[in-house]
Amino acid sequence: MAATRVDLSRVHVVVPNFKKRLSGVTSTIIQLVPLQAKQIGIATLGPGLPDHLPKLRWWQVPGLLRRPQGAPLRVWHARRNPEMLAGVVLRDVFRAPLKLVFTSASQRHHTRWTKFLIRRMDAVIATSRKTAAYLDVPNTVVMHGIDTDRFHPPADRAEAARELGLDPDRLHVGCFGRIRHQKGTDLFVDAMIELLPRHPQWSAVVAGRATPEHKGFEAGLRERVERAGLADRILFVGEHKDIERWYRPLSLFIAPQRWEGFGLTPLEAMASGVPVVATDVGAFSELIEDGVTGTLIPRDDLGAMIAAAGDWMGDETGRYQAAGNGLERARERFVLQGEAEQLVSMYEEMIRL
Template sequence: MAAGKGPGVDMRKVEVVAPNFKRRLSGVTSTIIQLVPLQAAEIGIATLGPGLPDGLPKMRWWQVPSLLRRPAGGRHRIWHARRNVEMLAGVVLRNVLRAPLKLVFTSASQRRHKRWTKFLIRRMDAVIATSRKTAAYLEVPNTVIMHGIDLDRFHPPADGAAAKADLGLDPAQTYVGCFGRVRHQKGTDLFVDAMISLLPSRPGWSAIVAGRATAEHKGFEAELKQRVEKARLADRILFVGEHKDIERWYRALSLFVAPQRWEGFGLTPLEAMASGVPVVATDVGAFSELIEDGATGTLIPRNDPGAMIDATGRWMDAEPERRQASADALTLVRETFPLKGEAGKLIDIYRQLNGG
């Protein structure tokens, strides 16, 4: 069915609109996909835009004029933007077309905003920051609501050896992983170089790189594979590509490395810890607010190969400490970062704006 066509939702019942104006899968898109089903159980919410699964409640483009009318039993709808283009659309709908909307923006950026972004942010009715670091870059009042993790999807394996075997991996090997887009920004090269340094003296360990290299980064990926071939480690540093069932790959790991040079928030450490896997991570994004340094993993300076090799090697060589860190990581995530908690806090913001 073509985008924008189809029956759509009952707009009288829609209290919140979650626009997604980017077709390619991104962290923002993933957030919407995870949150909306939970929120839909408590509040009338619909998505708008391409690139989203059919199972989500969706407005169609032909239903946009319905936003000019109030929802049943309410004075306003909430328009929850997560990108500039979505903020702009909300401002046009409210300020130009006089739609009865309250505008919310979630920011994950950790840099000084450009003048145009500041202009849009100042026109929001509520602003949410995904971390304290992000909040420090905002020049308007905001509320920090950190991302949560789906604990039904990400959890430790019932049987670690079986989890590896199900993926075609060697159950006798211990695996360290690095998951995400394969590109310089994500530090995939730092991870590969660390593995080339560490694995020859640790025959019981192998490494997994999971993620997609887009067309512009295919050369980068090819160069990394050449380094691995030259080191004669192609059978132990595995490039497994992109997987929609990435949770299964986390359950095969005993250690995770998040080597990013830059990150907005970064969910991979939470996904790993929810799977019972300790994390070595660079101090970027929200990582310092997710990981308890020394307890659930180790924070290292960004773009520091020596620090990565040292920290990763220590965890690889310390099985009792890894087991304790696994238990500590599970406790931390389950108590502090459940996805249901994030969904509930957002609904509280929506209801406050509507006087509820």
């Protein structure tokens, strides 16, 4: 598919993406830009993005030194340090008519270099209230949303399992994301090794990939599963681009992260009609209503994970109620279109000022 050609004179917002490898930030851009393009002239810049997005070419960058058609300036929306730096250089060294906005998802104290760059932004966005607490500058909270057309409950959960080669007669509990210590995949595996013998009707699904530096970690988990005699019930299914299909057979989702910037998987599960057990990291406490859509547990607490997951696995009525509550909450408060509209409103205000 040929890349979308972009008329730079009509671009009022530039979204740089300087990281080639797929990440949560890249995924956010991929989902938001098509919606925003229906409301404002917007284009991406950089590698690692699909061709269906509006893209500037590197040779068009000098054109950013000129004003766009019908506006006094453009907005440069950065989400990483190198992208903030590029915006500062364009605006302050080359005098490009730009206003700079940065989105922070980090829940830790920023380095001096990052703080230096953030102070040079014209506006700063935090993806959650927790993130906002780590910022030393005025900011606006704009929480992530998800595509509720893509993530939705199945018409038939057993049939959804059958289509993926899973046993349609079993209930499934899932854990999705990169396989690594930070993501807590080991906690999930250990919890399932403890729980599955007590719940013979359940199986567990681990979806995601281990990057080369984490292959040994994954191998160790698989070895634990083998030793427990559960290789046929704790399934490592790899990475899938159509991950929405893997939520639909689930009856419970666990987000075991030890650290997270925001974390979309609980929302994806809730929008798919699945109750969630999640550690209290990232924005999870702002996404999940404890006891209503799932359960929040302390980070890195295997005992709490086993207890919470076991309670839900043994409570069919509770799972049904939580699934409905989570679906309603996701659709009312965390729709991707709402995030896109909030950002476009900010862009338009910055361009007018």
